[in-house]
Amino acid sequence: MNLKQTGTDSVLSFLSHAGMKVDEIEFRNQVIGHPNYPSILCFSDALTFFGILHSTLRLEKKFVLELPPEFIALIQVDGDSKLCSVKRTDKIFQIENEKLSEETFKKVFEEVVLIIEEDKATTKGAGLNWSIKRISTLLIAIVSIYLLAIGSYSASAYILIVTSSIGLILAIETFRQTIGKSGIVSSLCKISITSDCSSVVKSQKWKVFEILPFSDLAIVFFTAQLILLFYSLETPITTLISYYRAFIWLSIPISTLSIYYQWKVEKKWCTLCLSIIIILYIQTYVFYSLSRSLSFYISIYQFLAFSLVNVLILFTWIEVKKHILASLNTEKKLRRKIKQSRSIKLFDYALKSNERAPVPITEKSIIYKSSKSKHRLTIVTSPFCGHCYQVHKDINKVYELVKEDLDIHIIFNNDINSRQSDIARYFHQFFHKNGFEVFHDEYLRFMSLKKSELDKKLIEITRSSKDYTSDDILIEQRDFCLEQDIFFTPTLIIDGHPFPTEFDRDDLMFFLLELCEGESTPEYAIDNEIRNTTF
Structure with a gap:
């Protein structure tokens, strides 16, 4: 064949x-x-x-x-x-x-x-995305055609309808770039080597665009325009223009700021954003031309009604966006779960491929020991390590689930002469007085303190850390970290083997549970005899 x-x-x-x-x-x-x-x-x-x-x-x-x-x-x-x-x-x-x-x-x-x-x-994934993309585009097209067909407008009004429709489609596509989805006009983003829509819209170099994304503003603006153009079927178009004059002029500094950001800060061009800006400039010209030849009037009632429409659209979009992001987050979690479930064997192999390190443990060490433990987790940590907090939170959850099967060992990677060593001494004393569970809860609380509370706690610790009996183990731990080239925290070591760099540290809890439970193969809806049939 x-x-x-x-x-x-x-x-x-x-x-x-x-x-x-x-x-x-x-x-x-x-x-x-x-x-x-x-x-x-x-x-x-x-x-x-x-x-x-x-x-x-x-x-x-x-x-x-x-x-x-x-x-x-x-x-x-x-x-x-x-x-x-x-x-x-x-x-x-x-x-x-x-x-x-x-x-x-x-x-x-x-x-x-x-x-x-x-x-x-x-069926999930692209099927749903395919439907949403085309339904939203079709809906915008129907609204636009309806307005153009039954409305008795001037040429300027027709231009506003067409540009608002195109602008809304481009704004939706820009938003899709922010969530990592390619859209029906995403080919615009690849017209040159200096154009990269995704890089620009996801950039967080300026907080203002993180708080007020350009795509969100455009979606609300153009949606409101189309809805209010329905209203103008019964009301003179000049009333709508009277209301929107301020907004359209405000778009000039915002769009100029966007152009500067792309040119000087990100040094990449978002062609979708530039297309929206061109549409805004066209609308600005239309508004300017009409304002020179027509007189405008808007009542207080009309102003409040128009403003209410804009506010409702804004809050509706905020809720819709929340649901979209929540759905994407669920999809990512599902993807990670499936990826994890089929990676446990590779993880175990990669872990044991790493050379075993002689982790120093004495009677002065901070360690939770179980008489039935199968595995030992060593965490190289530091009191002021921002990334360590989440790891320690995961450890608390693991401790509750498999504390009979897992030893947990804490190492401080601090110079003995640094201020952080006072904190390490304090927590060694605290552990030996209160036990692992109370110690770990207190350490987590310390890592989550706000600056004002932290300053007070540090003064208290400095005054109380006069017991130097733990210095021997702290020096030994520091030497171990230098010998093993451990310069960053948190560093994770399982059964003496460094955590494989090929795997995400965020998946630590999953892998620990799998190792302790000894179940590395998930159930699949296929016959066990043929599941690994290769070809």
Whole structure:
């Protein structure tokens, strides 16, 4: 057989034909980046990630006529195994352009089938994004066409309708760049080597654009314009222009600031932002031309009504944005969970590949010991380390869950002559008086103190830290850190092995729980016998 499609192509083709939309690039990344690639498992995990119901089973050749009209099977092609999309019509099996009889199909069929259930309600990812993008664009187009068709406007008013519609579409696309999604006009962002929409809109070099993103302002502004243009069907357009004159003139300094930021600060151009700015300048010219030739009047009632519309749109967008970001956060958590669940074996291998370090432990050390412990976690920390706080919070959770299976050892990486050593002495004393649980809660509280409270606590610690019995272990710990080239905190060591740099420290809690429980393989909706079938 002369087949051109890869296994990934076959699955994507099947999903597309079934009307199940997924992000193709993300699907390929999920498959190729899988530790078990190439295997049935990597495709199963990718389908699970997108919420697509499926099952994988071993089927004897004599039952091939019981298969559904469309399925994916492992086929023998020129001596190699290949995952192929198969269409069955009675006793004829079609693979790409090749049609096979039942007997011929049985000869190449390797008795492994991947069946995808066409439950569109469960399809996630790009399918939903695809719908939202096109529905929002279609809605804007319908509103614009409606206004243009039934309204009795001047040429200037028609220009406002068209520019507001285009501006809203561009503003939505700009927002999509901020959340890492490519849109229908995202090709504008790649017209030159100096243009990078994503880099500009995600930049936080100026706090003002972090608090008031340019895309948010544009979405609210253009949406309000379109809604109020409906109102102008019954009201003279001059009333609307009277209200918006101040806003349109205010857009000039804001847009100028945006141009300066892109040019001098970020040194990259956001072509979507520049397109919005051009639209604002066109509208400014229209407003300026009309203000010279027409007289304007707006009543207090109209002013308050227009302002209420703007405020409602602003708060509606804030709520919509919250839901969008919450949905994205859920998607990221799901992606991380799936990635974690299939990485535990690699983590264990990477951990044990690191050379074992001789961690110093004496009777003076800060250590929680369990008589049944299977593993030991050592945390190299510092009292003023901002990144250490989250690690210690995770340790508290791990301690509650697996304290019988895990020893926890705390090391301070401080020069014995520094002020931080007073804090290390204080906490060594505190640990030996109160035990690990109380000590760790107090250490977390110390790390979360505000500046005014911290200053008072430091004075108290300096006065009370006159016990130097812990200096020996502090010096030994400092020497250990220098010998092991440990210059940053937090540094994590598990069973004497440094935490693998290939893995995210934020996943520490997951890996510790998996190691302690001894369960590194999640349950999958596939047969255990064939889950790791490679091809």
